[in-house]
Amino acid sequence: MTHEREITEPVDLCLPSGRLRPDAVGWSRRPLHHANLRGWGRNKRWEYWGIVTPTHVVGLVASSLDYAGVHSLYVLDRATRVEIDRNVVVPLARGAVFPPVSGSGAVRARGGGLSIAVDQGPVETTIRATAPGVEVDLVVPLPAGHESLGVVVPWSTRRFQYTVKDLGRPVRGTLRVDGVEHTLGEAESFAVLDHGRGRWPYAVTWNWAAGCGPGRAIQLGGQWTDGTGSTENGVFVDGRLHKIGDELRWEYDRADWLRPWRISGARVAVEFHPFHEKVARTNLGVLANETHQCFGHFTGWAATDDGERVDLDGLVGWAEEARNRW
Numbered sequence: 001m002t003h004e005r006e007i008t009e010p011v012d013l014c015l016p017s018g019r020l021r022p023d024a025v026g027w028s029r030r031p032l033h034h035a036n037l038r039g040w041g042r043n044k045r046w047e048y049w050g051i052v053t054p055t056h057v058v059g060l061v062a063s064s065l066d067y068a069g070v071h072s073l074y075v076l077d078r079a080t081r082v083e084i085d086r087n088v089v090v091p092l093a094r095g096a097v098f099p100p101v102s103g104s105g106a107v108r109a110r111g112g113g114l115s116i117a118v119d120q121g122p123v124e125t126t127i128r129a130t131a132p133g134v135e136v137d138l139v140v141p142l143p144a145g146h147e148s149l150g151v152v153v154p155w156s157t158r159r160f161q162y163t164v165k166d167l168g169r170p171v172r173g174t175l176r177v178d179g180v181e182h183t184l185g186e187a188e189s190f191a192v193l194d195h196g197r198g199r200w201p202y203a204v205t206w207n208w209a210a211g212c213g214p215g216r217a218i219q220l221g222g223q224w225t226d227g228t229g230s231t232e233n234g235v236f237v238d239g240r241l242h243k244i245g246d247e248l249r250w251e252y253d254r255a256d257w258l259r260p261w262r263i264s265g266a267r268v269a270v271e272f273h274p275f276h277e278k279v280a281r282t283n284l285g286v287l288a289n290e291t292h293q294c295f296g297h298f299t300g301w302a303a304t305d306d307g308e309r310v311d312l313d314g315l316v317g318w319a320e321e322a323r324n325r326w
Contacts, residue, residue, distance in 0.1 A: 031102035035197035062109035069093030086131035088112035138173035161198030168217035211315035270300035
């Protein structure tokens with residue numbers, strides 16, 4: 001069992017002063033935090049949707065770093081390995097809209113020919129995005145009883161992050177690439193949400209791994225939570241979250257990102273086998289990022305709250321390292 005405190009009632013993330021509210025620290029099975037961030041300059045707000053189908057991988061990012069909006073739309077053809085990657089930086093994040101509660105309200109981002117519109121409701125989320133050569137029109141239902149993992153990570157009362165990792169959502173709709181339409185069916189496609197709100201240190205590195213399959217999903221994080229008393233680890237079985245409170249050991253080769261990754265702890269023993277590496281680099285002086293996101297398959301197991309080992313063989317998703325100066 002995790003040592004962290006489970007939050008079961010709605011709570012503001014911040015005090016009126018803008019500092020972290022102490023009773024907001026913990027984790028939840030559904031979005032309960034109201035991200036009432038104040039001030040300017042260190043606030044980070046983002047929505048990342050990762051979608052995996054038998055033929056494609058799609059990634060959408062709408063983000064505000066206060067002094068810049070960094071938005072993107074990415075498509076990988078799994079058969080040909082051809083990538084389409086549309087990125088835009090908007091000064092002062094002009095026009096970007098982010099709701100204070102995950103799963104409720106509208107997300108908007110626009111600039112440089114890229115447009116992202118996400119509308120979230122209690123039964124489904126719609127995702128529409130366009131960029132040169134790409135159109136996305138998706139519906140992501142929210143199954144009854146489906147749980148997500150919300151966590152507040154406290155570096156201090158002035159620096160903290162609230163994240164929601166929502167894995168294994170069914171998705172349907174259409175993806176159009178260079179005029180060719182691809183239909184997504186709920187039976188073989190899934191969506192993952194990374195919702196983030198917080199006030200970050202200037203330089204930080206994180207690991208993230210997410211894998212999904214029928215009735216199972218695995219969510220693992222590392223580095224950025226180390227020493228905070230909070231983790232973002234969990235295994236999902238038939239939509240039910242089993243929170244894992246251990247810090248995990250990540251082993252991978254930074255000289256060869258396509259070699260197998262190993263992630264382990266008392267309740268986790270996972271290997272990740274990449275089939276493709278996506279590299280993203282940004283260097284705008286004060287703002288810099290280098291991310292290696294590998295897509296692939298998982299093997300191994302993770303233990304539920306009662307000690308049952310869940311077989312993770314065959315789950316599809318990604319593992320990444322991101323280094324940020326922001």
